Amino acid sequence: MDSPERGIRLADYEAVVGSAVLDELRVVASRVEGLRLQNINSTAVGGGVAEILTRMVPLLKELGVQASWDVIKGDQRFFDVTKALHNAMHGKAETITPQMIECYRDTTAANLRNMTFGGDVVWIHDPQPAGLIEAKKNGGKWVWRCHIDVSSPDARAWQFIAPFVDRYDASIFSMPDFAQRLSIPQFMVAPSIDPLSDKNRELDQGFIDSVLEKYGLDPERPVMTQISRFDRLKDPLGVIAAYRMVRKRHDCQLVLAGGDAPDDPEGAEVLKEVREAAGDDPDIHVLPLPPYSDLEINALVRGSTVVFQKSVKEGFGLTVSEALWKRKPVIGGAVGGIRLQIIHGVTGYLVHSPAGAAQRAMQLLGDPALRKRMGDSGYMHVKQNFLLTRHVKDYMLVLLALDHPGEDIVHLC
Amino acid sequence: MNYEPFHFHTERRLVELTGRTARTLAELRAAVGEISGACIFYHTHHLFLSHHFETPLVYNDFADWTGEALQEGALSEKLAAIDLMSFTSIRDLREAIMATIDEHLASSRGRPRECPPGDEFYFCKSKSFIMATGVVALDVADFFRKLAGVTNLSLYFHFLEARLRLERRTNDFSHWMRGRGETALADDIDSLDPYIVTLDELKQQILESGRAHGFA
Structure with missing residues (x-):
């Protein structure tokens, strides 16, 4: 595109x-x-x-x-x-x-x-x-x-x-x-965020579907996604733990996508830990994306049902606004700027643990009307403030x- | 009788950080007594503009923080219950907040609670820029025609900011309409509570008041 x-x-x-x-x-x-x-x-x-x-x-x-x-x-x-x-x-x-x-x-x-x-x-x-x-x-x-x-x-x-x-x-x-x-x-x-940038602009459904297909995701089943660097502060292992709890009740897929930061030894180490934690579960998709993947990131978020930003420390975390802008409810760690972007219970949920993230994800996966309401509120919140x-x-x-x-x-x- | 036209103004707001924080109720109480009126106004009003598409559970930051960070549920409810409509000056509002905290401190027993690290109360204030929009209503009928098109920022300024922060004691719309001899309409609009509805809903209520008095 x-x-x-x-x-x-x-x-x-x-x-x-x-x-x-x-x-x-x-x-x-x-x-x-x-x-x-x-x-x-x-x-x-x-x-x-x-x-x-x-x-x-x-x-x-x-x-x-x-x-x-x-x-x-x-x-x-x-x-x-x-x-x-x-x-x-x-x-x-x-x-x-x-x-x-x-x-x-x-x-x-x-x-x-x-x-x-x-x-x-x-x-x-x-x-x-x-x-x-x-x-x-x-x-x-x-x-x-x-x-x-x-x-x-x-x-x-x-x-x-x-x-x-x-x-x-x-x-x-x-x-x-x-x-x-x-x-x-x-x-x-x-x-x-810039609503007209490749990372945030509207996309054709055909392009979104093609990106989901490219990464082996089934568009007919719920997709939970976290977009972030492979960094311990973003708690990707906590997200996998939450996914495993959710899987006991809901059929779903998990995407962990972000820059693979080859020059960052810690990033490579965390990516290795994430892959080990994912094991051979075919529904966990660990996607270290190359630079300039903004359109694909946009498509992955738009193709998601629920988005996580389960950071344990965060500067501002604009990935939250990027997801809210796409009318996705976000489950985020109650830290840093995430607390300004997620209005608890209105645009998503603030959580403190993998268990909290799992419980909220199950609530959202089981309630399409709630997802729609939160997605619409999140879009308005970003439109007015971010x-x-x-x-x-x-x-x-x-x-x-x-x-x-x-x-x-x-x-x- | 006042035949001056109504000039719609609007407000642009910049948030100024004071660098002052509170970790305990005692620190909050001390600060509330010393911070500027702009600070008090900010922490009791900024949520009206932050997401006026949804009525928040609590508008008042002091209530929110004492409930969430200090887990002082009863105090939080009392602070949230302070009726902003009953005040026409920041000075009186400040006194009410202080009195509520003082009463709680006097009756509470046990070790004072301290918020978890990172959950401190950060005192901010509004720096407001008041500007004319260029929209002018020549008479009351014209006012309701023009009102439909004004922004929520303009509504916020004339209904909330002017009444409490500028101490005009009523909203600008009612003040102007009284001057035009529309006392009953002015009273109806003055009775609207902007603190329990969104700004969009408030605008609709004002327009409905106009319709009820024959200004379609």
Whole structure:
């Protein structure tokens, strides 16, 4: 199936979100029109931030914001340092040595010399370019957008980053749990999914059936699916345990699909454990999918009856919104951003154990009307809260907020 | 008699994080006494806009958290039962929340409960941007024609935000209609409880009130 993603324009979203949402975007945009917004991150391709900016920058431009996007440069050593820093901000124990800090400062200094900072607002994404705040003396408002889970950061890593962050005009986090003790305003902007991307757009039933057939799934029997990396934090073994409990009562199939991450030794190890746990059960389909499998992932979710995201720790877990958008009830671990996306008993169920997941799956498999009701509610919940158009609006509101510090109610009439 | 047209406004809301958290009821109580009015308003109202397609079991975050995270079921029910319609200022609402928690603390025995790690209460607040929509009703009949097309955000602003957070004591629609001499209609609309229906349902109820008074 050909990808129609390129050349997507704002008007294309009208069919999905309605004209009122686009009108609302234009109303807000009229207040920030002409503003120069310079985004800076650490990579042009790969990863969630680049994916968001690829879609966000053209839409902001179409709305009249002079949005641009620059990428810092660094050698392998720098990115090893920032990867360790990133992991430590996530709470993983990492050793941050003085040499690593020196490398970070040297690379930041080189970027400060080589880059041009010309925005009315400079929007810095994540810790890698955070040190560029040194250029704030040249003017403009500076915003630090943190895309990662910093609910329990390694203290030393946070102590290194916090002095930079405190010099910004504002910061943005994805969840209330990620808020920090800072002297600057902290806004919450949840991430989003793009309803027109290959991973989320509508598909022909024929294509969905062909993908199910390709992977040996029977479309006539219920399919339970978890889409995620093979990572212990996503609890794939817990999902298999839940499936085995469900199988005692319901005929069903299980799909565990995600990137096989060949360069990640732990990922390969977990995949091996998952395959061992699946054993020779022909109804458990372990599918390590190659990169660029978005259309197939879309089809697998659309062909599913129930979707799991049984994580035991999660940053935001947008796979939940991706499934809800396809009107699938989701059974998710009661952790991180999953708790914002699953309204317990309304768009799915929050669970704490394989037994809980199994019990809810049985309830859903046995009640088509409940699945339909939850699926419809999930679709509405995502439509109102987790689509790219809301994300764009929130970013423009942050731009507005920078001119009204300390005001809880801003009259723009 | 006031013959000013009605200008529909709308609200865009940004969530601001305070960085303040609570793990126990005592910490929640202390914070409720100190946080801004914008914080109190956020935690008692944000769910109206988050998923107005479904009436949540509990709108009030304080009730939800004390029930779920602290397992204080009785207190949760009392907090949920605080009638938001009976308040026309955040100050009074704050007092009611504090009094409810104080009463519970005074009567409870045993070791205070602490929430599980990760289930802390995170205090947020609304930063609201009020803008004109450009939609203007010239008279009451025109108002009901235009109302059908306004967004839920506009309805939320004029019915909930204006009444409580801006302390106008009534909703903007009723206030304007009284000025137009439509006192009975204004009273009917003022008696609608926006806290027990979705915003879509509220709009239908307002339109029905208009029809009952001859404004189809």
